Amino acid sequence: MEPRSLGSPGGDSVVEEYGVYINGEWVDSSGEELFDVVNPANGQILARFPGGTREDVGRALEAAKRMFPGWKATPPARRGEVLLRAAQILRDDKDGLGKLLARENGKVISEARGEVQEAIDFFEYIAGEGRRLLGETVATELPDKFAMTVRLPVGIAGLITPWNFPIAIPSWKIGAALVSGCTIVFKPATGTPILGARLVSALAEAGLPPGVLNMVTGRGSVVGDEIVNSPLVSVVSFTGGVDTGKEVYTCGARRLANVGLELGGKNPTILLEDADQELAMEGVLFAAFGTAGQRCTACSRLIIHKKIYDEFLEDLIEETEGLKVGDPLDPSVDVGPVKGKEQEEKILGYIDIGKEEGAKLRCGGHKLTGDGYDLGTFIRPTIFEGKPEMRIAKEEIFGPVLTVLEAKNYQEAVRIANDVQYGLSSSIYTRDVNMAFRAIQDLEAGITYINAPTIGAEVQLPFGGVKDTGSGAREAGTTAIDEFTEIKSVYVDYSGRLQKAQIEE
Numbered sequence: 001m002e003p004r005s006l007g008s009p010g011g012d013s014v015v016e017e018y019g020v021y022i023n024g025e026w027v028d029s030s031g032e033e034l035f036d037v038v039n040p041a042n043g044q045i046l047a048r049f050p051g052g053t054r055e056d057v058g059r060a061l062e063a064a065k066r067m068f069p070g071w072k073a074t075p076p077a078r079r080g081e082v083l084l085r086a087a088q089i090l091r092d093d094k095d096g097l098g099k100l101l102a103r104e105n106g107k108v109i110s111e112a113r114g115e116v117q118e119a120i121d122f123f124e125y126i127a128g129e130g131r132r133l134l135g136e137t138v139a140t141e142l143p144d145k146f147a148m149t150v151r152l153p154v155g156i157a158g159l160i161t162p163w164n165f166p167i168a169i170p171s172w173k174i175g176a177a178l179v180s181g182c183t184i185v186f187k188p189a190t191g192t193p194i195l196g197a198r199l200v201s202a203l204a205e206a207g208l209p210p211g212v213l214n215m216v217t218g219r220g221s222v223v224g225d226e227i228v229n230s231p232l233v234s235v236v237s238f239t240g241g242v243d244t245g246k247e248v249y250t251c252g253a254r255r256l257a258n259v260g261l262e263l264g265g266k267n268p269t270i271l272l273e274d275a276d277q278e279l280a281m282e283g284v285l286f287a288a289f290g291t292a293g294q295r296c297t298a299c300s301r302l303i304i305h306k307k308i309y310d311e312f313l314e315d316l317i318e319e320t321e322g323l324k325v326g327d328p329l330d331p332s333v334d335v336g337p338v339k340g341k342e343q344e345e346k347i348l349g350y351i352d353i354g355k356e357e358g359a360k361l362r363c364g365g366h367k368l369t370g371d372g373y374d375l376g377t378f379i380r381p382t383i384f385e386g387k388p389e390m391r392i393a394k395e396e397i398f399g400p401v402l403t404v405l406e407a408k409n410y411q412e413a414v415r416i417a418n419d420v421q422y423g424l425s426s427s428i429y430t431r432d433v434n435m436a437f438r439a440i441q442d443l444e445a446g447i448t449y450i451n452a453p454t455i456g457a458e459v460q461l462p463f464g465g466v467k468d469t470g471s472g473a474r475e476a477g478t479t480a481i482d483e484f485t486e487i488k489s490v491y492v493d494y495s496g497r498l499q500k501a502q503i504e505e
């Protein structure tokens with residue numbers, strides 16, 4: 001079955017019903033369950049997807065297994081060309097995809113278009129790996145002998161992604177796995193599978209052989225669990241929350257599968273007393289409230305030097321109160337809805353926690369109601385003044401909530417910044433080059449920005465975190481293929497006699 005139209009609920013929206021994508025075709029799931037994908041701005045149903053079954057995953061894995069030898073044997077440059085063609089297909093439809101993403105996820109249109117661009121950029125970047133897939137040649141200790149490494153695909157990759165970046169994160173995993181020669185079973189988040197489906201369709205149109213990439217939607221506890229536990233899956237690449245990540249890791253460990261984890265964050269921005277405050281203001285607003293704070297790299301803690309604390313905070317509150325919250329398709333809107341009721345409840349719950357633990361609520365802190373808001377899930381951008389030991393300063397809220405903390409000097413700021421379980425992104429604003437370089441060493445994070453917000457990763461640099469934020473190879477950048485390739489060491493002895501390394505004769 002092709003995705004079929006179920007009619008239009010109004011506006012420019014058409015509800016489409018999808019199947020599961022196996023062997024190059026959208027086919028019916030073996031189960032009955034269906035779930036709706038809902039626009040968080042107005043509650044409109046955008047699409048309907050199957051809640052896939054273990055049997056669906058089994059069929060998808062069989063397809064991936066059957067296609068693996070042929071895809072592995074396809075020259076890497078040819079594999080890369082498919083990604084280049086897919087990048088062009090995405091580029092041709094960037095506007096449409098951007099709008100769809102804004103409706104599916106709720107991020108504002110400029111950010112939604114930016115996310116589509118990120119997928120395009122990554123496919124273009126990683127396609128070039130098809131002409132590298134670098135190994136090493138290394139000196140040997142014996143004469144007439146040659147030593148080198150080659151990269152081979154790991155096998156079938158099980159890819160599991162979250163709802164907050166519905167095309168960029170799938171593109172990182174799918175692009176790197178494909179160019180490496182892996183075949184795939186992909187499970188997008190149930191909240192935002194449409195852009196994942198569009199990515200799959202773009203790759204099919206670009207000439208990806210049927211069965212190399214398969215997609216099964218559905219519950220994590222069924223579809224995700226089956227992928228993670230299947231002995232056919234050689235590598236699980238997972239992005240999501242830390243609790244789910246721990247479960248995935250444990251299951252993978254039981255059968256010694258390779259598992260890559262990209263998990264949560266509680267990302268700090270430090271403002272030293274010499275910070276360019278105007279620049280920092282723009283950066284903090286963008287990092288804290290962009291995508292309604294629902295980025296793994298969102299700035300959720302602002303640590304301000306006491307000398308500029310009051311002055312900066314008052315301005316920040318004023319700017320935050322001026323942010324326009326509303327329909328993400330309206331280009332004048334700064335902050336869209338949060339992704340659905342569950343997110344809304346979780347974020348409002350954290351706002352209550354902040355109040356209960358004595359943090360000072362300085363702005364926002366409530367759901368928005370009334371015209372333009374009642375059908376969606378909108379939360380007014382929120383600022384708390386808190387203390388480092390409070391839960392709102394330690395736990396990932398994943399919403400438009402910023403906790404501001406005061407530090408008496410650089411050392412205290414770094415201590416506060418590092419005193420959380422996570423270590424994804426970090427940022428420091430200072431004009432002092434020595435302090436900037438010191439922070440690169442001191443901040444416990446996979447990413448540090450100097451005089452720039454905690455968000456805005458580029459595809460050519462590795463992406464990932466330390467501590468509970470993750471484990472395994474970094475995604476994107478030159479390390480993107482590490483997760484999906486095995487290194488084989490090769491010795492070629494052309495001496496014509498038995499040579500024994502390390503052993504003295």
Ligand code: NAD
Pocket residue numbers: 160161162163164165169187188189190218219220221223224225228239240241242244245247248262263264265295296297396398424464465469470
């Ligand atoms: P989540 O952990 O709830 O779900 C992520 C995915 O895992 C979904 O596809 C879900 O269906 C699936 N899943 C759920 N239970 C599973 C199970 N038992 N086995 C296998 N799969 C299962 O996360 P979410 O709410 O979709 O995403 C938000 C989280 O993702 C935040 O914590 C955020 O920080 C994190 N995130 C991290 C990065 C990063 O690169 N570090 C990027 C984006 C989001």
